[in-house]
Amino acid sequence: MYTLKFAQYNNTMKEVMSEEGTLENIVDRALDRKPTAEDKKHLKNAEDWAKYAFDNDKEYYVTFFKGGEPIACVNNYFRKISVTFLTYNNGELFIYLYMIYNKEKDSHNKDVDGKIFLRQIELYDEDADKRITNKVLFRDNGIMNVETITETKRPEFGMNYEEKETQVNLSHNWLRKPQNYTDYEYLFDYQNILKPEYLDLP
Template identity: 30%
Template sequence: MYKTEFSKYNGLMEKIMDEQTTLEVHLSTEFSQNVPKKFLKYTPDEWARYAFENELEYSINYYKDEKPYCQVTSDSMSIILNFYDNNILKHNLMIVFSKGDIIKGDFKEYSNNKIFLKQISWYGDLGKTLLFYSNKKKDNVFLKEFVKENEKTVLIEQFGTADLSKHWFDTPKDYLDYEVLLDYENLFNQLPSVPA
């Protein structure tokens, strides 16, 4: 159903970089100017596999009907899905899954082999972001939305609580195991606290 490519969208250039350039970007981000020699021989696929196993950053672009559909970026703390607009090469929806929480300055991975749906952001003329926080006391939802009022852009912020028990998903089993997360309409239908 999907074609994959180990590439990354570059917002400044407004294009998807090729796999080799994307690999070079990931290696320079990870190792700066001191890329170990063994990685210089890696293919983009080999880097993605290695990065997944070692909690390092890598990117995959998924194509649907030969068009860019979604970019998945995974690193040690999160999995970020950026969905492309159907008409132009630009992200219009971002979904962030957290692999753990920062506790007293240290990142602690969830011990249940799960990821937590932490953020949904819509882009367009005006932006809208939903943030979800789950802790032992209560589950919090924070909405930040820009709206037009009397020809002025106004920021509206709202806080609330909701049942976030359905915000937990299985951790991907391998470096390509993201297809279940790509079906965001089905994903949103499972989340009563999130408007589709």
């Protein structure tokens, strides 16, 4: 159903990078240009790096394609997993949904093994007249904080900011951890992961 490329989506360039370019970015940024001898053994091939990174809590990317078009880019790194959902808008790749899961054991999931926690959502909508960004953060005490930023482009530029907080049940924010380095398709079912009280989604 899906084809995979172990590559990063570059939002500045509006394109999925090459696997070679992605590995170069990982060396420069995640490894601070100081890969270990063991790292170097696996940096010759992007999929080999992904397998190694998954098992050793290092950063890697995998982009999923359907019908030849990129639909989601997953970034798995030490503390978090992020899923960037992609579509085409006026001929350019566009991020319409971004979801972040915590996977480390800390104050909010110290007693939960084998789980990840949906911590943050960003939803984007844009047309010729305006761009709307909804940023949702789930706090440990069950509070959902929602920031809505509306940027008006025409007839003249303007910006409006709103913020609200709501008490929600976070029990359904817990999902199982990926079992291997490509096990992410279950995270694409955002319409069931995001409950109706979170956001209205298409």
